[in-house]
Amino acid sequence: MDNPAPAAILGGMDETRDILIVGGGLNGPALALALAQAGLSVTVIDALPEKARRAADFDGRAYALALASVRLLRAIGVWDRVGDDAQPILQIKVSDGRAGEGPSPFFLQFDHGEIEEGPMGHMVEDRFLRCALLDAMKAEAGIARVTGTVESREIEPGGAILTLASGRRLAGRLVVGCDGRASATAARAGIARTGWSYGQTALVASLAHERPHGGVAHQFFMPPGPLAILPLPGNVSSIVWSEDAATAAGFAALDDADFMSVLRPRFGDFLGDIRLCGRRYTYPLGLSIANRLVADRVALVGDAAHGMHPIAGQGLNAGLRDVGALTQVILDAARRGEDFAAADVLARYQRWRRFDTATLAAATDLANRLFSNDNPLLRLGRNLGLGAVNALPALRRGLIREAAGLTGDLPELMRG
Numbered sequence: 001m002d003n004p005a006p007a008a009i010l011g012g013m014d015e016t017r018d019i020l021i022v023g024g025g026l027n028g029p030a031l032a033l034a035l036a037q038a039g040l041s042v043t044v045i046d047a048l049p050e051k052a053r054r055a056a057d058f059d060g061r062a063y064a065l066a067l068a069s070v071r072l073l074r075a076i077g078v079w080d081r082v083g084d085d086a087q088p089i090l091q092i093k094v095s096d097g098r099a100g101e102g103p104s105p106f107f108l109q110f111d112h113g114e115i116e117e118g119p120m121g122h123m124v125e126d127r128f129l130r131c132a133l134l135d136a137m138k139a140e141a142g143i144a145r146v147t148g149t150v151e152s153r154e155i156e157p158g159g160a161i162l163t164l165a166s167g168r169r170l171a172g173r174l175v176v177g178c179d180g181r182a183s184a185t186a187a188r189a190g191i192a193r194t195g196w197s198y199g200q201t202a203l204v205a206s207l208a209h210e211r212p213h214g215g216v217a218h219q220f221f222m223p224p225g226p227l228a229i230l231p232l233p234g235n236v237s238s239i240v241w242s243e244d245a246a247t248a249a250g251f252a253a254l255d256d257a258d259f260m261s262v263l264r265p266r267f268g269d270f271l272g273d274i275r276l277c278g279r280r281y282t283y284p285l286g287l288s289i290a291n292r293l294v295a296d297r298v299a300l301v302g303d304a305a306h307g308m309h310p311i312a313g314q315g316l317n318a319g320l321r322d323v324g325a326l327t328q329v330i331l332d333a334a335r336r337g338e339d340f341a342a343a344d345v346l347a348r349y350q351r352w353r354r355f356d357t358a359t360l361a362a363a364t365d366l367a368n369r370l371f372s373n374d375n376p377l378l379r380l381g382r383n384l385g386l387g388a389v390n391a392l393p394a395l396r397r398g399l400i401r402e403a404a405g406l407t408g409d410l411p412e413l414m415r416g
Ligand SMILES: Cc1cc2nc3c(=O)[nH]c(=O)nc-3n(C[C@H](O)[C@H](O)[C@H](O)COP(=O)(O)OP(=O)(O)OC[C@H]3O[C@@H](n4cnc5c(N)ncnc54)[C@H](O)[C@@H]3O)c2cc1C
Pocket: 022, 023, 024, 025, 026, 027, 028, 045, 046, 047, 048, 061, 062, 063, 064, 065, 148, 149, 150, 151, 178, 179, 180, 181, 184, 202, 204, 240, 283, 301, 302, 303, 304, 310, 312, 313, 314, 315, 316, 317, 318, 319
């Protein structure tokens, strides 16, 4: 795309960028790359210095990236930087259980061979994905990277001015909040949030095991919360183990040997002996949904728009769908000569993504309530439900396509 017409200089500033992105986590850089590669000038602002975000133990998560997300990362030149460190997910097994009992026999199994597009997703560790995004941004001339905390925002005709804690001021035609679930960008724009804490904490760690995982991801539903065992390259898996907050705090405080003795009966012995690789991490779990995705010269993307329970591993996937949708809306408007930050243009983005993200957040909330309890009737119901879905190939294929992110109105960047 040709560069859009230069914007008016705002508030006497030297330069007005097309887009100011607040938040250089995961979704912010992905959006910056997609927009800059189409010819827009972008500045990404993050409160934390890049050196801190690049540290190998900055974030212990590994992400289940749906096929659609992999396509988007490939399209913006990030997948080439991370693909060698990714593990294809070949099967997903979902089962119900209690500590010490092993999984119930009624499990639901999804196999990538049931859809023609290939693996339904890949596992990628945060430390690889984050650095790949930062490296790709560094190589992109249209992206400026700024370290600083945004403290205030003024709306001017034709754009907005952000002031950092240092006093530095930055002007842009559109501000995109990619600043996570406590988004101050949303708050400053008067966008309220709906949400609550689940009273659960996710314990996250990587484990080495004796036997190969065969690319199988396990979701093991326990009464206090799910235990996900997710395959990484080699004989290594990442766990996301959700427990009620007080129990999780107790487990987190144990030394490594005691922690493993609590984990082993829940994990089971299907992968042979297990041992910890590296640090353990904790993430408090909650729901936090922005009531609107747009305001005057502002749009929200990723967790700033929708922070949800990781039960289905969909938070980042939903964020990357926002990236694809907002990029398409902005570029289509710019090609038509419209002001891409005008209210009616931003409303198109909101119409595209709001229903989808609200439905996904509600589904993860419901799944957590349904599965994180020991009610015998619900337990019987979900076992029968899992067994029934497993026996229906067409429904199972539909769910696999859903997990691969291939359903609904896909942005162009996700069509492959
Ligand atoms: C345990 C767990 C497991 C998960 N597993 C999966 C999974 O398997 N698959 C999946 O799709 N999703 C998963 N998720 C969800 C995923 O982690 C999030 O959706 C994703 O990290 C959100 O990225 P983001 O870039 O939107 O926000 P964040 O990563 O929160 O980044 C926000 C950035 O904004 C910066 N910032 C904040 N305020 C300011 C300010 N005022 N000025 C400047 N900068 C600011 C911060 O420094 C930060 O870098 C999981 C979540 C959890 C908790």
